[in-house]
Amino acid sequence: MLSLNRLLQQAELELTLLVPGDGEGADRELLWLHNTELADPAPYVRPGELVLTNGVWLDETDPRSFVAAVHRADAAGIVFGLRRESPTTPADLIEACRSVGMPLAEISVDVPFTAVTRAAATLLAESRLSDLSGTVRRTGALASAITRGAGAAGILQVVRREHDLPLVVVDRTGRQLASASADLSPTQLRDATRALTRRPPPLEADLDGTSAAIFLVTAVADVEAGLFCLRPYRDLTPDEVAALEQAGTYLSLEVAKQQAVHAIEQRFAAEVLDMVQAGSSREADVAERLRAFGVDPTSPVAALAVAGPSAAPGQVSHDAEAVTDLLLDQGLAALVVGGSRETIAFVSWPRAERASLRAVAEELQRRLFRSHGSGRVLVAIGGVSPNSTGLGAVLLQARETCRAMQADTGGPVVQEFGDVHSHRLLVSMLDRETLARFSAGVLGDLREQDRSGDLESTLRAFLDLDGHYGATAERLHIHVNTLRNRLTKLAELTRRDVRTTDGRVDLFLALQADALI
Template sequence: MFTLASLVRNASLELRVLVPGPPGALEEPVSWVHNTELPDPSPYVGERELVLTNGLWADRVTADEFVANVKRARAAGVVFGLREETPRTPEELITACREARLPLLEISAAVPFTAVSRTVSAMYADERQRDLLGMVHRGDALATAISHGAGVSGVLRVLTEDHDLPLVVVDRRSRVLAAVGAELGEEQVRAVVAGLTRRPPALEVDLGEERAALFPVGAVGDVEAALICLRPLAELSLAEREALEQAARFLSLEVAKQQAVQAIEMRFAGELLEMVLSGRTVEAAGRLRAFGVDPAHPLAVCAVAFAGRDATVLPGTAEAVGGFLADEAIPAAVVGGSQDIVAVLAWRRPEEELPFLAERLVETVNRRFPGRRAVCGLGGVAPYSAELRRPLLRARETCRVLRRSRSGPAVRAFLELGTHRLLLGLVDPEVVTGFADDLLAPIREHDARRGTDLELTLRTFLEHDGHWARTAAALHVHVNTLRNRLARITELTGRDVGRTEDRVDLFLAFAAQDADWSLGRPPSRRPGGGPGQEG
């Protein structure tokens, strides 16, 4: 766009500034020129247009009224054209513009308004030509950056050579791919992803203290990422918006390339598990070397998943695990699947430090996916790659057991799991919960009908390893009261807590329900309450 100052500097137009307006007004961009003699041109004058007039409206409205109408249209200013009848700009027009803080220019009678229009058109043509040449040069630079492997960061560097803008590129998996002059917090990244996944994608996103413009980046027929400019669309010039849209198109090529590479890497990594499980140790060792993992040194295996019903692995989980290990400077091969993520990592530290690393890993995944509960199973450390099969199986089995737990530790090693948990993990959930419901239902019905605490009593007895005195003390009841309650439980369930096999049945029923996330009901009351009632 041109400015009033640029027109004044053109000597051929013979323009003179009579009222400069507020500070900087002469340097503000002007959208176009509008020739009018209407008393009220506001319905027709566009915002930031320059009004050209000879003052033929003077016999119908005052100068104050005309200027007020022009001001209401948000015009850039007024150019008064001198003529034989008005060889000088009327003083009342000068006063009205000064009071309204509206720029006023005077043009010589020898220069027609068409000269101004032609000059403005030429300025626009030159500006557009410069923009087109800049777009071509920028396109060449963007293509060069991508072809030379500069990646997303390289695209942003090219863009900021012409425009000083705060930029961030975020993909649908909540990953910040690159940033220049800007930084987003986790909440802001989630807001961007929410706007990106809308149909159609949002044009702007609210980042809390500011609004940001969003330019979708497509790949393989869908929107996979967004170029974010931390400025509202209204504050971006036309040239800046065109440059951002051009960069977004080139980013689409880079994102598509990254997706293809990731797909190959995931398949490459997935074959590693098949090699380990099938005993192809030589091939597995070679594959580990390809990931920068030395197969001749100790290797640890961990499996990460989400707990809950049908908790399939979310897109981006493998990247989150791989990114965490990369930040920890631990070489690893990360394999993504639909149920869990397996990581085989070089481990030259004491084995007892592995759970602490796993705890930090789980915290990282939870931050990336709020509302989900990540768990991690540890299979131990193998001395070298040929011994990986057992740690791999143990890690995945431990993870599978943890996935069915609605509470408790998020990280467990295989040897820390009770035998009963492993056995329950092998049985279909419907069979396990059906067994628990059938066995415990009479107790719960009795408690509901009579207001007793038989279930709490049984839980407390089992948790105190069948010790009568300690159980009675925990429940704040007499031992005889405890005996009466347990006798009533035997009548209701047919299980005698004095017999080992019956006690195991009752213990497994509680364990199954405590670990069964599919029931959807709150956990049963735990021991430690006030005095119970007679059974």
């Protein structure tokens, strides 16, 4: 970088600094040099230029006016050339520069301005050559990191060899892909994810009180991740910015490669669900796929279903990789498939204790919930199959348990198939259209006529209190005879008598179906 200080270090120029200036002062980067003897050079001086002058303008204007014009043009400083007629720099010029914080240097009588120009050109060429050499050297190191499979962490280490910066790579789903001298908390990861999903993404983000510069990592023309430097953008030097931008380009290649590998793995894993549901005709294929993911098909295999805020309708869950990582952390090999409704995990479970499987599910739920930070995260335990041939049953149990848990918004977040009430499983196995038709057929006329909602609230209270007349009347603050009248009206509108077993079952299931849809 070319600056007044770099020129001052060239002994042959015989420059002396008289006023260091404010702010960056003599360290400010110079755009170039500008030689002038005009009384008002402001229209011709560009921001960042160093003004060279012999003071011929002193016959037309005073130093304060000249310095004001140079300052107005946002010049980087002034070099006053001494002459035999004026062997010292005017005191008024020194004072004027000091008052506005303008760097000022003087140059010996024996050194012409052309020498300064030649020195500046040499320094600028050396600086650009150094920058180019650094870029080429870094390009080789980054390419080497990619080709030898060092991944995102290897790319960060290349940058760290040149610049001591705390770095983290986070993808748009909130996963920390790599780090160097920095680790983000769950709160900081959520802040990073919010920054990456903004349109357009900012240059800087507040990560739970820590300012971080963001360098975007794109793949297929979309932002897939961000390289976060835990320093404010304004504190980074041009060399550091250049290195981080270059690293971001290579991270794009790494993220694109990881996405392609993950897509192949997920497609490979997703086919297992179809094979499991196909039954005995695909048992050999299922066993082969499980072995590819490190799951022994001849030993017990457990089925888990995970549903979280990211498993929204129409979107594939981003929990698949997180579930895989968390199970591996607990020493468990698994084949994990992300879906739009839930994430399915077939877990190698060579243990007899079911209690410890529940402990694994609870730990999985806790850690996923911490990473999401909001919304319900559910883990359903379908059971353990003695080997891969019985996976169809435990898969169905895991899915239906999960869907029953989703319907029960106030229920547990970890549950086994055997803990779910049978009516919830039966209702959850039907499609939404069938449930809607059934619920509307039973409750439609009731809701059309029951403008005040008294009849439906009476039905809910009566079912909740197991058909106890006295307790229901007391809860609703009505007379028992009023309750009987309401139940009679309910029977007319629904064509089901809640006082009979058949009628009570139909009405109860209609309310359950309504809650599910």
